[in-house]
Amino acid sequence: MAKAKTTSREAPKVPPVVYAEVSPRSVEGTSLFATATPVTRETVRNFHSEEEVTAEAVAQLQSEGFDVLNVGDTTITIGAPPRLYERVFKTRIVAEERKTRKERRRVEPATLLDSPDTPVRGLIDTSQSPLAGLIEGVALSKKAYSFAVSKLPPKKSYWYLDVPADVSLGMMADSAHRLGCTGKGVRVAMVDSGWYRHPFFIARGYRSDPVVLGPGATQPLRDESGHGTGESANVFAVAPDVNFTMVKAGISATGAFNAAVALGPDIISCSWGFDIEDPPLDAADQALAAAVANAVQQGIIVIFSAGNGHWGFPGQHPDVISAGGAYFQSLQPPEAPEYASGFKSKVYPNRRVPDVCGLVGKPPAAVYIMLPVEPGDELDRDLGGVAYPNGDDTKTNDGWAAFSGTSAAAPQLAGACALMKQAWPQMTPGQAKDILKTTARDVTKGRAAESTGHHKAGPGADLATGHGIADATKATLLAKTRAASASAPPVAVPAAIPATGGDGVEELALSLAMAQEEEV
Amino acid sequence: MRLSAEAILVSRGNRSLSDGSAQVTAETVDAFAPDGGTKADARRVLERLGFSVADAGMSLTIEGELETFEGALGVRLDVSPEAAPGEAMVTASGDLQLPQEARGLVETVAFPKRAHLFGPPSGKQRESHGQG
Numbered sequence: 001m002a003k004a005k006t007t008s009r010e011a012p013k014v015p016p017v018v019y020a021e022v023s024p025r026s027v028e029g030t031s032l033f034a035t036a037t038p039v040t041r042e043t044v045r046n047f048h049s050e051e052e053v054t055a056e057a058v059a060q061l062q063s064e065g066f067d068v069l070n071v072g073d074t075t076i077t078i079g080a081p082p083r084l085y086e087r088v089f090k091t092r093i094v095a096e097e098r099k100t101r102k103e104r105r106r107v108e109p110a111t112l113l114d115s116p117d118t119p120v121r122g123l124i125d126t127s128q129s130p131l132a133g134l135i136e137g138v139a140l141s142k143k144a145y146s147f148a149v150s151k152l153p154p155k156k157s158y159w160y161l162d163v164p165a166d167v168s169l170g171m172m173a174d175s176a177h178r179l180g181c182t183g184k185g186v187r188v189a190m191v192d193s194g195w196y197r198h199p200f201f202i203a204r205g206y207r208s209d210p211v212v213l214g215p216g217a218t219q220p221l222r223d224e225s226g227h228g229t230g231e232s233a234n235v236f237a238v239a240p241d242v243n244f245t246m247v248k249a250g251i252s253a254t255g256a257f258n259a260a261v262a263l264g265p266d267i268i269s270c271s272w273g274f275d276i277e278d279p280p281l282d283a284a285d286q287a288l289a290a291a292v293a294n295a296v297q298q299g300i301i302v303i304f305s306a307g308n309g310h311w312g313f314p315g316q317h318p319d320v321i322s323a324g325g326a327y328f329q330s331l332q333p334p335e336a337p338e339y340a341s342g343f344k345s346k347v348y349p350n351r352r353v354p355d356v357c358g359l360v361g362k363p364p365a366a367v368y369i370m371l372p373v374e375p376g377d378e379l380d381r382d383l384g385g386v387a388y389p390n391g392d393d394t395k396t397n398d399g400w401a402a403f404s405g406t407s408a409a410a411p412q413l414a415g416a417c418a419l420m421k422q423a424w425p426q427m428t429p430g431q432a433k434d435i436l437k438t439t440a441r442d443v444t445k446g447r448a449a450e451s452t453g454h455h456k457a458g459p460g461a462d463l464a465t466g467h468g469i470a471d472a473t474k475a476t477l478l479a480k481t482r483a484a485s486a487s488a489p490p491v492a493v494p495a496a497i498p499a500t501g502g503d504g505v506e507e508l509a510l511s512l513a514m515a516q517e518e519e520v
Numbered sequence: 521m522r523l524s525a526e527a528i529l530v531s532r533g534n535r536s537l538s539d540g541s542a543q544v545t546a547e548t549v550d551a552f553a554p555d556g557g558t559k560a561d562a563r564r565v566l567e568r569l570g571f572s573v574a575d576a577g578m579s580l581t582i583e584g585e586l587e588t589f590e591g592a593l594g595v596r597l598d599v600s601p602e603a604a605p606g607e608a609m610v611t612a613s614g615d616l617q618l619p620q621e622a623r624g625l626v627e628t629v630a631f632p633k634r635a636h637l638f639g640p641p642s643g644k645q646r647e648s649h650g651q652g
Contacts, residue, residue, distance in 0.1 A: 192637070193637065215524035215574070215581055215583050216522060216523075216524050216583070225637065227637045227639050230639075231639070249635070250524065251523070251524045251609060251632055252524040252525070252526070252581060252632040253632055253633075253635045254526050254576065254579070254581070254632065255524055255526070255574065255576060255581035255632075258574070258576035258577055258579075258581060259574070261576075261577060262575075262576075262577075271637065271638050271639065272635040272636060272637050272638055273635060273636060273638065274606055274633060274635060274636065275605075275606050275636060279540060279541055280539075280540025280541045281540045281541075282540060282630070283526075283528060283537060283538050283540075283628055283630035284526065284630035284631065284632055284633060285540075286528075286537040286538070286539075286540065286542065286544060286630075287526040287528055287537060287578065287579045287630050289537075289544040289545075290537055290544045290549055290552055290553075290577075290578035290579065291576065291577060291578055291579070293544050293545050293546045293548070293549035293578075294546075294549050294553075294577045294578050295577075296546040297546040297549055297550075305638040306638075307636070307638055308638050308639075308641075310636060310638065312638065317545070318543075318545050319545055319546045348543065364641075365640045365641060366639075366640055367640070378642075379639070379640070382640075382642055383640065403639050403640040404639070404640070405638045405639045405640060406638045407637060407638040407639040408639075410638075429546075
């Protein structure tokens with residue numbers, strides 16, 4: 001078989017880590033890579049391998065230094081630097097550039113890998129290697145483009161939440177959506193690791209502006225971590241119609257945060273921070289504190305994660321909405337999951353963390369929400385292929401990973417704020433925090449992370465979950481009520497209604513609004 | 521190697537972001553802000569020193585090559601691109617020596633630390649805690 005001529009523009013490079021599929025010796029004796037028979041469901045069993053052969057191949061690959069990423073019925077997925085392949089299989093690996101159809105039918109040059117010793121592109125001959133008796137060949141992996149990534153999450157047998165439905169339900173956002181509050185017209189910026197245009201987002205019709213690069217950040221179309229991509233799905237789950245922008249953070253957190261401020265958004269969501277238990281803050285921290293304070297002073301609602309056992313900063317800054325974690329599972333009452341932080345700040349006197357909670361999983365790894373990520377990114381590889389609860393038991397390159405942490409809570413609260421902001425465009429950051437706290441559902445069970453004091457949840461506000469889990473619909477209704485009373489001419493309060501702080505009036509208005517909603 | 525840092529400017533209210541105990545909040549932040557003239561002058565000076573400058577509101581975000589930073593600040597800098605979360609990515613071998621023309625405009629230059637992403641622990645972290 002002759003190889004087609006490449007269309008080279010400039011010398012392509014072999015990446016530092018090369019992935020490949022190894023075929024252990026097939027039971028029928030015909031190599032998966034040499035058969036003239038189409039590999040179909042009728043014939044695929046001929047290319048399965050005996051368990052002992054596969055196990056021995058895995059052991060030998062690992063002893064040679066390969067990372068074994070997945071073991072399937074027909075092939076073993078491995079990763080290693082190119083030099084290791086060259087040494088073990090006595091070959092060379094070269095990079096070629098060819099025109100390839102990528103996402104959304106674009107035809108562009110792509111780098112493909114090859115071993116020139118065989119006539120089949122991408123195939124390594126293993127006959128000269130120490131593994132010759134165990135394996136038939138090695139197929140170098142090509143980059144998978146998004147048509148290979150499902151817009152639907154994989155199904156797993158353990159308890160977890162899907163986006164958007166389960167997260168919307170857990171945050172009580174569905175009823176607000178039916179009332180017409182979906183975040184429409186509200187601009188949400190997120191500062192994180194980047195954003196990959198996953199088919200999940202496209203299929204759902206979510207709106208995102210091009211990624212903005214923070215100082216030192218590169219590759220706006222990539223999210224090498226997967227963290228930002230996944231967490232953004234929490235925003236859309238609660239507020240599907242927001243105008244979303246990801247600011248990809250590079251080397252400067254403050255610089256990236258300020259790049260988000262410069263966009264003039266209504267809300268900034270940050271699922272990151274520093275672990276600062278005791279004052280004083282250093283100059284870099286104070287620069288970040290000033291940036292946060294400045295944003296809030298401009299009327300931007302800023303949400304930071306409280307931390308996962310960290311003394312989260314800026315999650316403890318007085319001006320932010322501090323996002324903690326609560327766990328719910330089916331019909332059981334929600335509880336503090338011992339994964340999220342809860343503490344009284346030593347940096348800012350009287351500051352109690354968190355304010356309110358989003359949905360967060362339990363230790364050891366908070367595997368809880370199935371989120372879209374860039375295929376083969378850090379989270380996909382790190383959690384994939386590892387059994388629950390230490391990993392998510394998905395594939396390492398399927399573009400889905402189950403994770404949470406207060407990283408998930410912050411964008412969920414950002415979504416709730418977006419619904420409120422649509423209902424009350426003049427709402428200030430302080431009013432948003434107050435409404436979330438007023439309408440949250442109390443959590444009375446469980447504890448905060450041990451490293452922040454292991455505080456116990458109980459009736460009323462506490463240091464485990466703050467005021468409880470945010471209730472997006474109640475919060476939106478209260479925002480509507482306050483918007484109406486803010487625009488209405490002042491009226492005398494009837495003597496029969498208690499006038500202490502206006503709470504009685506608001507509760508009555510909220511009850512009426514809820515009753516109207518139920519009638520609908 | 522390209523670096524980034526925050527140039528903290530001299531405030532108009534005699535409050536300093538270098539004071540680690542200062543409570544910088546929406547109520548107090550104005551006292552830590554530079555006036556417009558200081559910011560514009562600082563920007564010009566920093567650009568003349570070879571930095572690219574972004575107006576970040578309270579501070580100026582400066583970017584430049586390692587050599588530009590070392591030349592302007594009069595110190596040798598050690599860079600740790602793989603710094604663990606919470607650790608400094610850039611450390612100076614001594615006290616920063618702000619150039620003469622920046623004094624009175626720039627209070628100090630703060631190098632960033634790597635942030636924690638508050639998601640799942642990495643595989644390595646899970647292993648080190650016996651959870652892997």
